[in-house]
Amino acid sequence: MDSRTIIYPTDFSACAENAMQYVIPIAKAMKCKVQIVHSIDASNMLKSEENPLRVIEEIQILDVNAKTHLKKIKIKMEANGIACITEMLKYPGISWLPEYIKEHRPYLVVMGTVGSGDLGNKVFGSNAYRVITKTDFPLMVVPKDATYRGFEKMIFATDFEKKDTENINFLIKIARxxxxxxxxxxxxxxxxxxxxEKFYANNLKDELSKTVRYGKMDYKFLFWDNVEERLEILLKESNADLLALVNRKKNFIDCLFHKSIVKKMMYRTHIPLLIFS
Structure with a gap:
Protein backbone atom coordinates (compact mmCIF):
# COMPACT_ATOMS: atom_id res chain seq x y z
CA MET A 1 0.00 0.00 0.00
CA ASP A 2 1.05 3.60 -0.62
CA SER A 3 2.60 4.94 2.60
CA ARG A 4 0.33 8.00 2.36
CA THR A 5 -2.72 5.96 3.22
CA ILE A 6 -4.97 6.19 6.27
CA ILE A 7 -6.65 2.96 7.31
CA TYR A 8 -10.13 3.60 8.70
CA PRO A 9 -11.66 0.44 10.20
CA THR A 10 -15.38 0.71 10.83
CA ASP A 11 -18.15 -1.43 12.28
CA PHE A 12 -20.71 1.28 11.31
CA SER A 13 -21.31 2.09 14.99
CA ALA A 14 -21.74 5.62 16.34
CA CYS A 15 -18.19 5.67 17.69
CA ALA A 16 -16.75 4.54 14.33
CA GLU A 17 -18.82 7.18 12.56
CA ASN A 18 -17.57 9.82 14.98
CA ALA A 19 -13.98 8.93 14.10
CA MET A 20 -14.72 9.83 10.48
CA GLN A 21 -14.93 13.52 11.41
CA TYR A 22 -11.18 13.29 12.07
CA VAL A 23 -10.32 11.03 9.14
CA ILE A 24 -11.63 13.46 6.52
CA PRO A 25 -9.75 16.66 7.52
CA ILE A 26 -6.52 14.82 8.35
CA ALA A 27 -6.60 13.00 5.01
CA LYS A 28 -7.14 16.33 3.23
CA ALA A 29 -4.40 18.11 5.19
CA MET A 30 -1.84 15.33 4.75
CA LYS A 31 -2.88 14.51 1.17
CA CYS A 32 -3.62 10.91 2.08
CA LYS A 33 -6.00 8.47 0.51
CA VAL A 34 -8.24 6.45 2.80
CA GLN A 35 -8.73 2.70 2.96
CA ILE A 36 -12.11 1.96 4.57
CA VAL A 37 -12.28 -1.57 5.91
CA HIS A 38 -15.12 -3.51 7.51
CA SER A 39 -15.25 -7.10 8.67
CA ILE A 40 -18.50 -9.05 8.78
CA ASP A 41 -18.73 -11.13 11.94
CA ALA A 42 -20.95 -14.12 11.23
CA SER A 43 -19.38 -16.36 13.88
CA ASN A 44 -22.47 -16.47 16.14
CA MET A 45 -24.72 -17.29 13.21
CA LEU A 46 -22.47 -20.12 12.09
CA LYS A 47 -22.55 -21.59 15.61
CA SER A 48 -26.33 -21.39 15.86
CA GLU A 49 -28.63 -24.36 15.47
CA GLU A 50 -30.87 -22.59 12.97
CA ASN A 51 -31.69 -23.96 9.56
CA PRO A 52 -28.47 -23.65 7.47
CA LEU A 53 -30.41 -22.00 4.65
CA ARG A 54 -31.70 -19.37 7.08
CA VAL A 55 -28.15 -18.73 8.30
CA ILE A 56 -26.96 -18.26 4.72
CA GLU A 57 -29.78 -15.77 4.10
CA GLU A 58 -28.88 -13.79 7.22
CA ILE A 59 -25.20 -13.66 6.20
CA GLN A 60 -26.24 -12.46 2.76
CA ILE A 61 -28.30 -9.70 4.36
CA LEU A 62 -25.28 -8.67 6.44
CA ASP A 63 -23.20 -8.64 3.27
CA VAL A 64 -25.65 -6.41 1.38
CA ASN A 65 -26.05 -4.02 4.32
CA ALA A 66 -22.28 -3.74 4.77
CA LYS A 67 -21.75 -2.96 1.10
CA THR A 68 -24.44 -0.26 1.30
CA HIS A 69 -22.79 1.33 4.36
CA LEU A 70 -19.34 1.22 2.78
CA LYS A 71 -20.67 2.84 -0.38
CA LYS A 72 -22.23 5.69 1.64
CA ILE A 73 -18.96 6.32 3.47
CA LYS A 74 -17.01 6.25 0.22
CA ILE A 75 -19.39 8.77 -1.36
CA LYS A 76 -19.00 11.07 1.64
CA MET A 77 -15.20 10.84 1.49
CA GLU A 78 -15.09 11.51 -2.23
CA ALA A 79 -17.46 14.48 -1.83
CA ASN A 80 -14.72 15.94 0.36
CA GLY A 81 -12.12 15.42 -2.35
CA ILE A 82 -10.53 12.34 -0.78
CA ALA A 83 -9.48 9.34 -2.84
CA CYS A 84 -10.58 6.17 -1.10
CA ILE A 85 -11.13 2.48 -1.56
CA THR A 86 -13.23 0.02 0.45
CA GLU A 87 -12.57 -3.52 1.53
CA MET A 88 -14.88 -6.03 3.15
CA LEU A 89 -13.55 -8.99 5.13
CA LYS A 90 -15.16 -11.85 7.05
CA TYR A 91 -13.47 -12.24 10.42
CA PRO A 92 -14.89 -12.07 13.95
CA GLY A 93 -14.25 -9.10 16.25
CA ILE A 94 -11.19 -6.99 15.54
CA SER A 95 -8.52 -9.63 16.14
CA TRP A 96 -7.75 -9.50 12.40
CA LEU A 97 -6.86 -5.80 12.45
CA PRO A 98 -3.22 -5.86 13.70
CA GLU A 99 -2.18 -8.25 10.93
CA TYR A 100 -4.14 -6.19 8.40
CA ILE A 101 -2.28 -3.05 9.48
CA LYS A 102 1.07 -4.84 9.33
CA GLU A 103 0.33 -6.09 5.82
CA HIS A 104 -0.74 -2.69 4.44
CA ARG A 105 1.79 -0.48 6.29
CA PRO A 106 -0.30 2.73 6.44
CA TYR A 107 0.74 6.27 7.26
CA LEU A 108 -1.86 6.32 10.03
CA VAL A 109 -4.75 4.27 11.43
CA VAL A 110 -7.82 6.10 12.78
CA MET A 111 -10.43 4.18 14.75
CA GLY A 112 -13.21 4.96 17.21
CA THR A 113 -13.73 3.86 20.80
CA VAL A 114 -16.75 4.18 23.05
CA GLY A 115 -15.15 7.00 25.03
CA SER A 116 -14.64 8.08 28.62
CA GLY A 117 -17.41 7.75 31.17
CA ASP A 118 -19.12 4.88 29.35
CA LEU A 119 -19.36 1.52 31.12
CA GLY A 120 -19.13 -0.22 27.76
CA ASN A 121 -15.75 1.38 27.22
CA LYS A 122 -13.98 -1.27 29.27
CA VAL A 123 -15.07 -3.96 26.84
CA PHE A 124 -14.60 -2.09 23.60
CA GLY A 125 -11.61 -0.14 24.91
CA SER A 126 -9.72 -3.28 25.86
CA ASN A 127 -10.20 -4.58 22.32
CA ALA A 128 -8.86 -1.33 20.91
CA TYR A 129 -5.94 -1.54 23.32
CA ARG A 130 -5.09 -5.03 22.08
CA VAL A 131 -4.84 -3.59 18.57
CA ILE A 132 -2.53 -0.86 19.87
CA THR A 133 -0.20 -3.35 21.55
CA LYS A 134 0.13 -5.38 18.36
CA THR A 135 0.85 -2.68 15.81
CA ASP A 136 3.98 -0.66 15.05
CA PHE A 137 2.20 2.07 13.08
CA PRO A 138 0.78 5.38 14.41
CA LEU A 139 -2.79 4.88 15.55
CA MET A 140 -5.31 7.57 16.45
CA VAL A 141 -8.04 6.47 18.84
CA VAL A 142 -11.10 8.74 18.79
CA PRO A 143 -13.54 8.61 21.73
CA LYS A 144 -17.23 8.53 20.92
CA ASP A 145 -17.75 11.90 22.62
CA ALA A 146 -14.85 13.70 20.90
CA THR A 147 -15.78 16.70 18.77
CA TYR A 148 -13.53 17.77 15.92
CA ARG A 149 -12.51 21.43 16.11
CA GLY A 150 -9.18 21.34 14.33
CA PHE A 151 -5.88 21.16 16.18
CA GLU A 152 -4.58 24.21 18.01
CA LYS A 153 -2.83 22.52 20.93
CA MET A 154 -1.15 19.13 20.92
CA ILE A 155 0.40 17.45 23.95
CA PHE A 156 3.20 14.91 23.49
CA ALA A 157 3.85 13.01 26.73
CA THR A 158 7.39 11.65 26.84
CA ASP A 159 9.88 9.86 29.03
CA PHE A 160 12.64 10.83 26.57
CA GLU A 161 13.30 7.55 24.82
CA LYS A 162 15.48 7.71 21.71
CA LYS A 163 12.62 6.96 19.28
CA ASP A 164 10.70 10.01 20.54
CA THR A 165 12.61 12.14 18.02
CA GLU A 166 11.01 10.17 15.19
CA ASN A 167 7.59 10.32 16.83
CA ILE A 168 7.69 14.09 17.40
CA ASN A 169 8.78 14.60 13.81
CA PHE A 170 5.65 12.73 12.72
CA LEU A 171 3.51 14.89 15.00
CA ILE A 172 5.11 18.08 13.69
CA LYS A 173 4.14 17.17 10.11
CA ILE A 174 0.48 17.18 11.15
CA ALA A 175 0.87 20.23 13.42
CA ARG A 176 2.30 22.36 10.60
CA GLU A 197 14.82 14.68 33.05
CA LYS A 198 16.12 18.09 31.95
CA PHE A 199 19.31 16.42 30.78
CA TYR A 200 17.30 14.01 28.62
CA ALA A 201 15.10 16.86 27.39
CA ASN A 202 18.14 18.78 26.20
CA ASN A 203 19.34 15.69 24.34
CA LEU A 204 15.92 15.41 22.68
CA LYS A 205 16.03 19.10 21.68
CA ASP A 206 19.50 18.62 20.18
CA GLU A 207 18.36 15.60 18.17
CA LEU A 208 15.26 17.41 16.92
CA SER A 209 17.26 20.48 15.89
CA LYS A 210 19.23 18.30 13.47
CA THR A 211 16.15 17.27 11.51
CA VAL A 212 13.39 19.85 11.96
CA ARG A 213 12.65 23.46 12.79
CA TYR A 214 9.32 24.16 14.42
CA GLY A 215 8.84 27.36 16.37
CA LYS A 216 5.60 26.44 18.14
CA MET A 217 7.03 23.81 20.46
CA ASP A 218 7.58 24.08 24.21
CA TYR A 219 8.89 21.74 26.92
CA LYS A 220 7.17 21.30 30.28
CA PHE A 221 8.20 19.43 33.42
CA LEU A 222 5.43 18.44 35.81
CA PHE A 223 5.42 16.64 39.14
CA TRP A 224 2.57 14.51 40.45
CA ASP A 225 2.23 11.18 42.21
CA ASN A 226 -0.26 9.99 39.59
CA VAL A 227 0.92 10.50 35.99
CA GLU A 228 -2.39 9.93 34.20
CA GLU A 229 -4.23 12.16 36.67
CA ARG A 230 -1.75 14.98 36.02
CA LEU A 231 -2.07 14.50 32.26
CA GLU A 232 -5.84 14.71 32.56
CA ILE A 233 -5.54 18.00 34.48
CA LEU A 234 -3.10 19.33 31.88
CA LEU A 235 -5.45 18.50 29.00
CA LYS A 236 -8.21 20.52 30.66
CA GLU A 237 -5.92 23.41 31.62
CA SER A 238 -4.46 23.73 28.13
CA ASN A 239 -7.72 22.99 26.26
CA ALA A 240 -5.74 20.45 24.22
CA ASP A 241 -7.12 18.91 21.04
CA LEU A 242 -4.84 15.86 20.91
CA LEU A 243 -2.74 13.79 23.29
CA ALA A 244 0.17 11.86 21.79
CA LEU A 245 1.58 8.95 23.77
CA VAL A 246 4.10 6.19 23.23
CA ASN A 247 3.05 2.64 24.03
CA ARG A 248 6.36 1.18 25.14
CA LYS A 249 6.94 -2.50 24.54
CA LYS A 250 7.49 -4.03 27.97
CA ASN A 251 8.78 -7.39 29.07
CA PHE A 252 6.82 -9.58 31.46
CA ILE A 253 8.45 -8.20 34.62
CA ASP A 254 7.80 -4.60 33.53
CA CYS A 255 4.14 -5.42 32.95
CA LEU A 256 3.81 -6.73 36.50
CA PHE A 257 4.88 -3.41 38.00
CA HIS A 258 3.84 -0.78 35.45
CA LYS A 259 0.32 -0.48 34.12
CA SER A 260 0.08 1.15 30.73
CA ILE A 261 -0.49 4.91 30.76
CA VAL A 262 -1.97 4.52 27.27
CA LYS A 263 -4.64 2.11 28.48
CA LYS A 264 -5.50 4.33 31.45
CA MET A 265 -5.77 7.48 29.33
CA MET A 266 -8.10 5.72 26.90
CA TYR A 267 -10.62 5.65 29.75
CA ARG A 268 -10.03 9.21 30.95
CA THR A 269 -9.98 11.52 27.94
CA HIS A 270 -12.58 13.10 25.68
CA ILE A 271 -10.03 13.98 22.98
CA PRO A 272 -8.23 11.74 20.49
CA LEU A 273 -5.10 9.87 21.47
CA LEU A 274 -2.34 9.51 18.89
CA ILE A 275 -0.41 6.42 19.91
CA PHE A 276 3.07 5.48 18.77
CA SER A 277 4.66 2.09 19.38
Missing part, protein backbone atom coordinates in the same frame (compact mmCIF):
# COMPACT_ATOMS: atom_id res chain seq x y z
CA UNK A 177 -0.92 22.06 8.59
CA UNK A 178 -2.95 23.37 11.52
CA UNK A 179 -0.34 25.81 12.87
CA UNK A 180 -0.77 23.90 16.12
CA UNK A 181 1.36 24.41 19.20
CA UNK A 182 3.05 21.31 20.64
CA UNK A 183 3.87 20.93 24.33
CA UNK A 184 6.42 18.19 24.95
CA UNK A 185 5.52 17.15 28.48
CA UNK A 186 7.29 14.99 31.02
CA UNK A 187 5.50 14.01 34.23
CA UNK A 188 7.65 12.63 37.04
CA UNK A 189 6.47 11.29 40.35
CA UNK A 190 9.31 12.78 42.41
CA UNK A 191 10.99 16.20 42.28
CA UNK A 192 14.38 14.52 42.57
CA UNK A 193 14.17 13.41 38.96
CA UNK A 194 14.04 17.00 37.68
CA UNK A 195 17.72 17.46 36.73
CA UNK A 196 17.95 14.04 35.13
Missing amino acids: HYKAAIDVVNVTETVFEREE
Whole structure:
Protein backbone atom coordinates (compact mmCIF):
# COMPACT_ATOMS: atom_id res chain seq x y z
CA MET A 1 0.00 0.00 0.00
CA ASP A 2 1.05 3.60 -0.62
CA SER A 3 2.60 4.94 2.60
CA ARG A 4 0.33 8.00 2.36
CA THR A 5 -2.72 5.96 3.22
CA ILE A 6 -4.97 6.19 6.27
CA ILE A 7 -6.65 2.96 7.31
CA TYR A 8 -10.13 3.60 8.70
CA PRO A 9 -11.66 0.44 10.20
CA THR A 10 -15.38 0.71 10.83
CA ASP A 11 -18.15 -1.43 12.28
CA PHE A 12 -20.71 1.28 11.31
CA SER A 13 -21.31 2.09 14.99
CA ALA A 14 -21.74 5.62 16.34
CA CYS A 15 -18.19 5.67 17.69
CA ALA A 16 -16.75 4.54 14.33
CA GLU A 17 -18.82 7.18 12.56
CA ASN A 18 -17.57 9.82 14.98
CA ALA A 19 -13.98 8.93 14.10
CA MET A 20 -14.72 9.83 10.48
CA GLN A 21 -14.93 13.52 11.41
CA TYR A 22 -11.18 13.29 12.07
CA VAL A 23 -10.32 11.03 9.14
CA ILE A 24 -11.63 13.46 6.52
CA PRO A 25 -9.75 16.66 7.52
CA ILE A 26 -6.52 14.82 8.35
CA ALA A 27 -6.60 13.00 5.01
CA LYS A 28 -7.14 16.33 3.23
CA ALA A 29 -4.40 18.11 5.19
CA MET A 30 -1.84 15.33 4.75
CA LYS A 31 -2.88 14.51 1.17
CA CYS A 32 -3.62 10.91 2.08
CA LYS A 33 -6.00 8.47 0.51
CA VAL A 34 -8.24 6.45 2.80
CA GLN A 35 -8.73 2.70 2.96
CA ILE A 36 -12.11 1.96 4.57
CA VAL A 37 -12.28 -1.57 5.91
CA HIS A 38 -15.12 -3.51 7.51
CA SER A 39 -15.25 -7.10 8.67
CA ILE A 40 -18.50 -9.05 8.78
CA ASP A 41 -18.73 -11.13 11.94
CA ALA A 42 -20.95 -14.12 11.23
CA SER A 43 -19.38 -16.36 13.88
CA ASN A 44 -22.47 -16.47 16.14
CA MET A 45 -24.72 -17.29 13.21
CA LEU A 46 -22.47 -20.12 12.09
CA LYS A 47 -22.55 -21.59 15.61
CA SER A 48 -26.33 -21.39 15.86
CA GLU A 49 -28.63 -24.36 15.47
CA GLU A 50 -30.87 -22.59 12.97
CA ASN A 51 -31.69 -23.96 9.56
CA PRO A 52 -28.47 -23.65 7.47
CA LEU A 53 -30.41 -22.00 4.65
CA ARG A 54 -31.70 -19.37 7.08
CA VAL A 55 -28.15 -18.73 8.30
CA ILE A 56 -26.96 -18.26 4.72
CA GLU A 57 -29.78 -15.77 4.10
CA GLU A 58 -28.88 -13.79 7.22
CA ILE A 59 -25.20 -13.66 6.20
CA GLN A 60 -26.24 -12.46 2.76
CA ILE A 61 -28.30 -9.70 4.36
CA LEU A 62 -25.28 -8.67 6.44
CA ASP A 63 -23.20 -8.64 3.27
CA VAL A 64 -25.65 -6.41 1.38
CA ASN A 65 -26.05 -4.02 4.32
CA ALA A 66 -22.28 -3.74 4.77
CA LYS A 67 -21.75 -2.96 1.10
CA THR A 68 -24.44 -0.26 1.30
CA HIS A 69 -22.79 1.33 4.36
CA LEU A 70 -19.34 1.22 2.78
CA LYS A 71 -20.67 2.84 -0.38
CA LYS A 72 -22.23 5.69 1.64
CA ILE A 73 -18.96 6.32 3.47
CA LYS A 74 -17.01 6.25 0.22
CA ILE A 75 -19.39 8.77 -1.36
CA LYS A 76 -19.00 11.07 1.64
CA MET A 77 -15.20 10.84 1.49
CA GLU A 78 -15.09 11.51 -2.23
CA ALA A 79 -17.46 14.48 -1.83
CA ASN A 80 -14.72 15.94 0.36
CA GLY A 81 -12.12 15.42 -2.35
CA ILE A 82 -10.53 12.34 -0.78
CA ALA A 83 -9.48 9.34 -2.84
CA CYS A 84 -10.58 6.17 -1.10
CA ILE A 85 -11.13 2.48 -1.56
CA THR A 86 -13.23 0.02 0.45
CA GLU A 87 -12.57 -3.52 1.53
CA MET A 88 -14.88 -6.03 3.15
CA LEU A 89 -13.55 -8.99 5.13
CA LYS A 90 -15.16 -11.85 7.05
CA TYR A 91 -13.47 -12.24 10.42
CA PRO A 92 -14.89 -12.07 13.95
CA GLY A 93 -14.25 -9.10 16.25
CA ILE A 94 -11.19 -6.99 15.54
CA SER A 95 -8.52 -9.63 16.14
CA TRP A 96 -7.75 -9.50 12.40
CA LEU A 97 -6.86 -5.80 12.45
CA PRO A 98 -3.22 -5.86 13.70
CA GLU A 99 -2.18 -8.25 10.93
CA TYR A 100 -4.14 -6.19 8.40
CA ILE A 101 -2.28 -3.05 9.48
CA LYS A 102 1.07 -4.84 9.33
CA GLU A 103 0.33 -6.09 5.82
CA HIS A 104 -0.74 -2.69 4.44
CA ARG A 105 1.79 -0.48 6.29
CA PRO A 106 -0.30 2.73 6.44
CA TYR A 107 0.74 6.27 7.26
CA LEU A 108 -1.86 6.32 10.03
CA VAL A 109 -4.75 4.27 11.43
CA VAL A 110 -7.82 6.10 12.78
CA MET A 111 -10.43 4.18 14.75
CA GLY A 112 -13.21 4.96 17.21
CA THR A 113 -13.73 3.86 20.80
CA VAL A 114 -16.75 4.18 23.05
CA GLY A 115 -15.15 7.00 25.03
CA SER A 116 -14.64 8.08 28.62
CA GLY A 117 -17.41 7.75 31.17
CA ASP A 118 -19.12 4.88 29.35
CA LEU A 119 -19.36 1.52 31.12
CA GLY A 120 -19.13 -0.22 27.76
CA ASN A 121 -15.75 1.38 27.22
CA LYS A 122 -13.98 -1.27 29.27
CA VAL A 123 -15.07 -3.96 26.84
CA PHE A 124 -14.60 -2.09 23.60
CA GLY A 125 -11.61 -0.14 24.91
CA SER A 126 -9.72 -3.28 25.86
CA ASN A 127 -10.20 -4.58 22.32
CA ALA A 128 -8.86 -1.33 20.91
CA TYR A 129 -5.94 -1.54 23.32
CA ARG A 130 -5.09 -5.03 22.08
CA VAL A 131 -4.84 -3.59 18.57
CA ILE A 132 -2.53 -0.86 19.87
CA THR A 133 -0.20 -3.35 21.55
CA LYS A 134 0.13 -5.38 18.36
CA THR A 135 0.85 -2.68 15.81
CA ASP A 136 3.98 -0.66 15.05
CA PHE A 137 2.20 2.07 13.08
CA PRO A 138 0.78 5.38 14.41
CA LEU A 139 -2.79 4.88 15.55
CA MET A 140 -5.31 7.57 16.45
CA VAL A 141 -8.04 6.47 18.84
CA VAL A 142 -11.10 8.74 18.79
CA PRO A 143 -13.54 8.61 21.73
CA LYS A 144 -17.23 8.53 20.92
CA ASP A 145 -17.75 11.90 22.62
CA ALA A 146 -14.85 13.70 20.90
CA THR A 147 -15.78 16.70 18.77
CA TYR A 148 -13.53 17.77 15.92
CA ARG A 149 -12.51 21.43 16.11
CA GLY A 150 -9.18 21.34 14.33
CA PHE A 151 -5.88 21.16 16.18
CA GLU A 152 -4.58 24.21 18.01
CA LYS A 153 -2.83 22.52 20.93
CA MET A 154 -1.15 19.13 20.92
CA ILE A 155 0.40 17.45 23.95
CA PHE A 156 3.20 14.91 23.49
CA ALA A 157 3.85 13.01 26.73
CA THR A 158 7.39 11.65 26.84
CA ASP A 159 9.88 9.86 29.03
CA PHE A 160 12.64 10.83 26.57
CA GLU A 161 13.30 7.55 24.82
CA LYS A 162 15.48 7.71 21.71
CA LYS A 163 12.62 6.96 19.28
CA ASP A 164 10.70 10.01 20.54
CA THR A 165 12.61 12.14 18.02
CA GLU A 166 11.01 10.17 15.19
CA ASN A 167 7.59 10.32 16.83
CA ILE A 168 7.69 14.09 17.40
CA ASN A 169 8.78 14.60 13.81
CA PHE A 170 5.65 12.73 12.72
CA LEU A 171 3.51 14.89 15.00
CA ILE A 172 5.11 18.08 13.69
CA LYS A 173 4.14 17.17 10.11
CA ILE A 174 0.48 17.18 11.15
CA ALA A 175 0.87 20.23 13.42
CA ARG A 176 2.30 22.36 10.60
CA HIS A 177 -0.92 22.06 8.59
CA TYR A 178 -2.95 23.37 11.52
CA LYS A 179 -0.34 25.81 12.87
CA ALA A 180 -0.77 23.90 16.12
CA ALA A 181 1.36 24.41 19.20
CA ILE A 182 3.05 21.31 20.64
CA ASP A 183 3.87 20.93 24.33
CA VAL A 184 6.42 18.19 24.95
CA VAL A 185 5.52 17.15 28.48
CA ASN A 186 7.29 14.99 31.02
CA VAL A 187 5.50 14.01 34.23
CA THR A 188 7.65 12.63 37.04
CA GLU A 189 6.47 11.29 40.35
CA THR A 190 9.31 12.78 42.41
CA VAL A 191 10.99 16.20 42.28
CA PHE A 192 14.38 14.52 42.57
CA GLU A 193 14.17 13.41 38.96
CA ARG A 194 14.04 17.00 37.68
CA GLU A 195 17.72 17.46 36.73
CA GLU A 196 17.95 14.04 35.13
CA GLU A 197 14.82 14.68 33.05
CA LYS A 198 16.12 18.09 31.95
CA PHE A 199 19.31 16.42 30.78
CA TYR A 200 17.30 14.01 28.62
CA ALA A 201 15.10 16.86 27.39
CA ASN A 202 18.14 18.78 26.20
CA ASN A 203 19.34 15.69 24.34
CA LEU A 204 15.92 15.41 22.68
CA LYS A 205 16.03 19.10 21.68
CA ASP A 206 19.50 18.62 20.18
CA GLU A 207 18.36 15.60 18.17
CA LEU A 208 15.26 17.41 16.92
CA SER A 209 17.26 20.48 15.89
CA LYS A 210 19.23 18.30 13.47
CA THR A 211 16.15 17.27 11.51
CA VAL A 212 13.39 19.85 11.96
CA ARG A 213 12.65 23.46 12.79
CA TYR A 214 9.32 24.16 14.42
CA GLY A 215 8.84 27.36 16.37
CA LYS A 216 5.60 26.44 18.14
CA MET A 217 7.03 23.81 20.46
CA ASP A 218 7.58 24.08 24.21
CA TYR A 219 8.89 21.74 26.92
CA LYS A 220 7.17 21.30 30.28
CA PHE A 221 8.20 19.43 33.42
CA LEU A 222 5.43 18.44 35.81
CA PHE A 223 5.42 16.64 39.14
CA TRP A 224 2.57 14.51 40.45
CA ASP A 225 2.23 11.18 42.21
CA ASN A 226 -0.26 9.99 39.59
CA VAL A 227 0.92 10.50 35.99
CA GLU A 228 -2.39 9.93 34.20
CA GLU A 229 -4.23 12.16 36.67
CA ARG A 230 -1.75 14.98 36.02
CA LEU A 231 -2.07 14.50 32.26
CA GLU A 232 -5.84 14.71 32.56
CA ILE A 233 -5.54 18.00 34.48
CA LEU A 234 -3.10 19.33 31.88
CA LEU A 235 -5.45 18.50 29.00
CA LYS A 236 -8.21 20.52 30.66
CA GLU A 237 -5.92 23.41 31.62
CA SER A 238 -4.46 23.73 28.13
CA ASN A 239 -7.72 22.99 26.26
CA ALA A 240 -5.74 20.45 24.22
CA ASP A 241 -7.12 18.91 21.04
CA LEU A 242 -4.84 15.86 20.91
CA LEU A 243 -2.74 13.79 23.29
CA ALA A 244 0.17 11.86 21.79
CA LEU A 245 1.58 8.95 23.77
CA VAL A 246 4.10 6.19 23.23
CA ASN A 247 3.05 2.64 24.03
CA ARG A 248 6.36 1.18 25.14
CA LYS A 249 6.94 -2.50 24.54
CA LYS A 250 7.49 -4.03 27.97
CA ASN A 251 8.78 -7.39 29.07
CA PHE A 252 6.82 -9.58 31.46
CA ILE A 253 8.45 -8.20 34.62
CA ASP A 254 7.80 -4.60 33.53
CA CYS A 255 4.14 -5.42 32.95
CA LEU A 256 3.81 -6.73 36.50
CA PHE A 257 4.88 -3.41 38.00
CA HIS A 258 3.84 -0.78 35.45
CA LYS A 259 0.32 -0.48 34.12
CA SER A 260 0.08 1.15 30.73
CA ILE A 261 -0.49 4.91 30.76
CA VAL A 262 -1.97 4.52 27.27
CA LYS A 263 -4.64 2.11 28.48
CA LYS A 264 -5.50 4.33 31.45
CA MET A 265 -5.77 7.48 29.33
CA MET A 266 -8.10 5.72 26.90
CA TYR A 267 -10.62 5.65 29.75
CA ARG A 268 -10.03 9.21 30.95
CA THR A 269 -9.98 11.52 27.94
CA HIS A 270 -12.58 13.10 25.68
CA ILE A 271 -10.03 13.98 22.98
CA PRO A 272 -8.23 11.74 20.49
CA LEU A 273 -5.10 9.87 21.47
CA LEU A 274 -2.34 9.51 18.89
CA ILE A 275 -0.41 6.42 19.91
CA PHE A 276 3.07 5.48 18.77
CA SER A 277 4.66 2.09 19.38
